Amino acid sequence: MMFAKVFFANLSLLIALAYLFNLGYKYIFQHASVRVKYALTVAVFIIAGWLTMVFGSKMAGTALVDMRFVPLIIAILVMPNPYWIAFIGVGIGAGRLFIDYDPHSWMAALSMGVIGLVGTALNIWLRKLRWRFIWKSALVVVVVNLLYSINSTVIMCVSDTMDAYEYWREIGGYALPIRMVFSGLLVFIIRDFQKEQIRVDELRTMNMLLRRQTRELRQAKREVEEKARELLLASKYKSEFLANMSHELKTPLNSIILLSQFIRDNDDERYEGDEVRYADLIHGAGNDLLQLINDILDLSKVEAGKMDIVFEPVSSHDLVQMLHQQFMPIADQNKVSFELDIAPNVPASLQTDALRVNQILRNLLVNAFKFTEEGTVRLAVRLEGGAPSIEPGPQGRRRILNWNPATWVRPAARPIAPQRVAFTVHDTGIGIEPEKQKVIFEAFQQEDGAINRKYGGTGLGLSISLQLARLLGGTLTLKSEKGKGSSFTLHIPVRPPVQTD
Structure with missing residues (x-):
């Protein structure tokens, strides 16, 4: 019952620390660089191991019962760089020397360093396997717990604190299954925090992209509106120019057509045959040009919205x-x-x-x-x-044209x-x-x-x-x-x- 209380206290401490780290990552460190985030993560793992030892319980005078290895299990499963896992193991082990400074503490610190090296190798090996996370986490929990229990047994025997049988009868037989259950539970709690962090990062990245796209769309909209205003103004100037030029051209052109018609008609027979023929050509070309000018004038009026x-x-x-x-x-x-x-x-x-x-x-x-x-x-x-359509039928009756009885309603x-x-x-x-x-x-x-x-x-x-x-x-x-x-x-x-x- 004592082991369950200690481990439950350690578990609660680790969950609270993970929650605080999740809040800090979400609201405080979201704009920090990748190196800063990485350094903070390593520091939190080491501090978590220290805190579990501080709230641990001593057994047999020198043996400290706690869950200091659990942060190392989390690191093996989530750390992208395997070599930092060994550093975390050594860092957690060094914290044991701050509690007691004796040969037993040195052996416990060395034990955590060994577990950190094994965790590094385990991380490298798991990267090559295409297993689901549940199987990887189960393997890591079992291996690290067994390794920690074996190291604890060796330390107790070497330090002459108690023999292996006595250790497993009084401590190990109870502590190992409780540690495995609690560490497995914490793994999945941390996994849920990690998924939330991934979702937060994805949402933040998506929001950044959406804001950038929104700015680009607004800029493109302003450019399109500016181009539309320029095109509208250019179309207005073009229509006004065509309308003005058409009116300016029609006045001399009408004079040419009228004079060429006088020469072509030749009422007083003052002109020769070639002159009359040339006047006829001028008159026809003038009429064609007048028709073209009228068409351009009509088109410009329609485009300018001035057609009555x-x-x-x-x-x-x-x-x-x-x-x-x-x-x-x-x-x-x-x-x-x-x-x-x-x-x-x-x-x-x-x-x-x-x-x-x-x-x-x-x-x-x-x-x-x-x-x-x-x-x-x-x-x-x-x-x-x-x-x-309805028209009168025979005898004054009205009949419906094109009436189809099949479709009539x-x-x-x-x-x-x-x-x-x-x-x-x-x-x-x-x-x-x-x-x-x-x-x-x-x-x-x-x-x-x-x-x-x-x-x-x-x-x-x-x-x-x-x-x-x-x-x-x-x-x-x-x-x-x-x-x-x-x-x-x-x-x-x-x-x-x-x-x-």
Whole structure:
């Protein structure tokens, strides 16, 4: 019972010391260097061995019963440098001389030095084994306890304090199993402290990395915001420059076009044939340049957000008929058929901007006639979404068009999509490669350089049309196959989109 009390007191002391060391490591020594932490760890192991001897109990006059070897067991299991284990054993043994200074104390100090050397060898050997920690710790606990008990037996016999049989009958037989149980328990308590320290170190390292990444992200965010402001300012200056230059260029260009038209018309027959032909070339080139300037001006307005959109009632049939009349001469000149197809359910009136819709459709039709050398260009108009159309049936009854009994439900249960009108310009021209169909909607882009050389153009028409379609609350889509023609569809709502703040 006496041994259990002494060992329990030693165990409690070691646990308290380990807890205090854990607190100091977590809150005081966390910013210390690796060497300082290592030196403190070695010092704590040695001091722990000294304290167990101070609170030990003397038996047979000179034999000191304690658990001084337990810090050495912990060191064998956790120390990364094996040679410090021998130093810890010698350090703990030297503390025995401060309690008693006699031959028995010298032999006890020498015994701890021997156990430290054995622990060093055991640490080196365990590093080569791929055992679990529980098996390594069990082996170390058994080996060190047996070795300490054997050394104690030898010391008692050499010092003539008691013989081996008497020692094991009165001390060793009781002390060895209690030491093994208590030292094993302490090993796993210290192991738990070590895991907590590892977790603290990992969390601290992770926090440092996260703080560094946060600083880098904030710096990158500031740089991106600064670049965005610079790009926004540059875009604003570019748009203003394009708008100003377009206006400045249009004034002299209109004079050139007007004067060349006077010479070309030659009403008073003052000019010769070559002069009239040259004036005609100047007039055509001037009109092309004017169209380019107008396109650039429109693009700059859209990018700057200064494009005015006016929603007003527009006759869908008048809009389409006017386009048909405007492009019929071009169709006759190119010997291409121009067809018009208006679905009967298309509403007679739309709430939209007639000028911008006309501009989009004109761009689409110009491209269709430009890239169609033979075949047909067709402008089709149809209604999309909304409730099913209803028209009078026989004997005044109403009937639903395109009604399918298998899919029909009550109107209150069916969500009604917003109604849109789709204007489709279909041609039988050269078509567009699938991988090029997104590129052509970018400014100054065409399918390839050969098309630009053969057919001309600046590549602005589709980009402007797409931007205008979005301003109208609609979209512009494309279906095309190389060599079989293209279909551009403008989808615009019957009613203007609701503006929200």
